[in-house]
Amino acid sequence: MVIGIIGLGNIGQMLVKGLSKSRVVSPSDMIVFNRSRDKAAELQRLYPFELAATAQETADKADMLFICTKPLDVLPVLRELTLPARLHLVSVAAGVSLQDLETVHSGPVSKVIPTVTSEELRGVSLFASNRLVNDTQRDSLRLLLDALGTAEEVSEESIETATILTSSAPGLIAGILEAFAQAAVRTSPELGIDTARRMLTETLAGTSLLLKGQELGFNQLIERVATKGGITEEGLAVLGRTLPQAFDDLFAMTSEKHALLKQKVQAQIIDRKGEQ
Ligand SMILES: NC(=O)C1=CN([C@@H]2O[C@H](COP(=O)(O)OP(=O)(O)OC[C@H]3O[C@@H](n4cnc5c(N)ncnc54)[C@H](OP(=O)(O)O)[C@@H]3O)[C@@H](O)[C@H]2O)C=CC1
Ligand SMILES: O=C(O)[C@@H]1CCC=N1
Numbered sequence: 001m002v003i004g005i006i007g008l009g010n011i012g013q014m015l016v017k018g019l020s021k022s023r024v025v026s027p028s029d030m031i032v033f034n035r036s037r038d039k040a041a042e043l044q045r046l047y048p049f050e051l052a053a054t055a056q057e058t059a060d061k062a063d064m065l066f067i068c069t070k071p072l073d074v075l076p077v078l079r080e081l082t083l084p085a086r087l088h089l090v091s092v093a094a095g096v097s098l099q100d101l102e103t104v105h106s107g108p109v110s111k112v113i114p115t116v117t118s119e120e121l122r123g124v125s126l127f128a129s130n131r132l133v134n135d136t137q138r139d140s141l142r143l144l145l146d147a148l149g150t151a152e153e154v155s156e157e158s159i160e161t162a163t164i165l166t167s168s169a170p171g172l173i174a175g176i177l178e179a180f181a182q183a184a185v186r187t188s189p190e191l192g193i194d195t196a197r198r199m200l201t202e203t204l205a206g207t208s209l210l211l212k213g214q215e216l217g218f219n220q221l222i223e224r225v226a227t228k229g230g231i232t233e234e235g236l237a238v239l240g241r242t243l244p245q246a247f248d249d250l251f252a253m254t255s256e257k258h259a260l261l262k263q264k265v266q267a268q269i270i271d272r273k274g275e276q
Pocket of ligand 2: 094163167168
């Protein structure tokens with residue numbers, strides 16, 4: 001099976017590196033196109049995929065085509081192409097729905113929300129497919145996504161909330177850790193920011209092993225750490241007072257952003273209909 005990739009930013013590159021590392025696809029079975037050819041040529045030196053001269057060439061040769069441009073570039077890029085009816089089109093763009101994609105492709109269409117952690121073959125890839133994706137195509141997609149970590153088929157209704165938990169989360173967790181380190185250094189400047197960051201990074205790795213490797217639940221881990229009447233309990237009480245509102249705000253604002261993005265994609269579809 002030939003995998004096509006259009007767009008070699010964070011996610012396009014993650015797909016090339018992750019799929020190659022997992023060995024589920026060899027670079028020689030990938031055909032890649034990027035707007036800036038130099039970027040693609042540089043990556044090709046490490047991963048010997050076929051470098052397409054045009055996006056159309058990628059679409060013509062691929063069995064499964066990942067479109068990895070920013071959301072508002074997805075429909076304009078795809079409209080310039082003639083997509084073979086048999087092609088399984090896979091968009092990774094947040095805010096672009098299956099129905100939006102069906103305006104540019106009459107064949108099988110899936111939406112995937114990947115995660116940068118898949119470069120290390122860990123993390124969750126979300127996916128949803130339209131009715132034209134047959135069992136073989138769905139199984140092939142699931143195989144690729146499972147090789148990148150874990151694949152979870154979700155309804156389009158829940159994909160936005162799940163996106164925050166799986167795809168935005170690595171960045172959000174890094175943001176939380178940075179604030180944690182900065183607060184430590186405001187309390188004890190002599191510790192130094194680099195030491196604080198290093199301590200948190202190692203602690204995160206250990207925490208993740210306890211949660212995942214030993215299958216400890218969040219509450220079980222809390223019980224192990226928070227000695228009754230001890231120090232951690234005080235910290236947890238502060239989090240209990242402040243975090244629920246912070247996370248409610250986070251979901252409210254990210255939902256609003258998703259809605260805005262979807263509105264802009266809809267406007268692209270309406271403008272196009274007006275032109276025709
Ligand atoms: N980053 C993440 O963690 C996640 C991102 N996504 C989704 O992935 C998509 C890409 O995000 P990300 O990789 O971060 O974005 P980037 O900005 O890093 O990458 C976008 C890429 O698209 C290329 N591009 C733009 N226009 C064209 C075109 N006409 N033809 C070919 N290539 C083109 C750009 O080329 P050039 O090199 O010339 O600029 C660039 O390489 C988005 O839709 C986002 O919603 C989904 C989940 C997670
Ligand atoms: O922040 C974004 O828009 C993309 C989609 C989910 C993760 N990154």
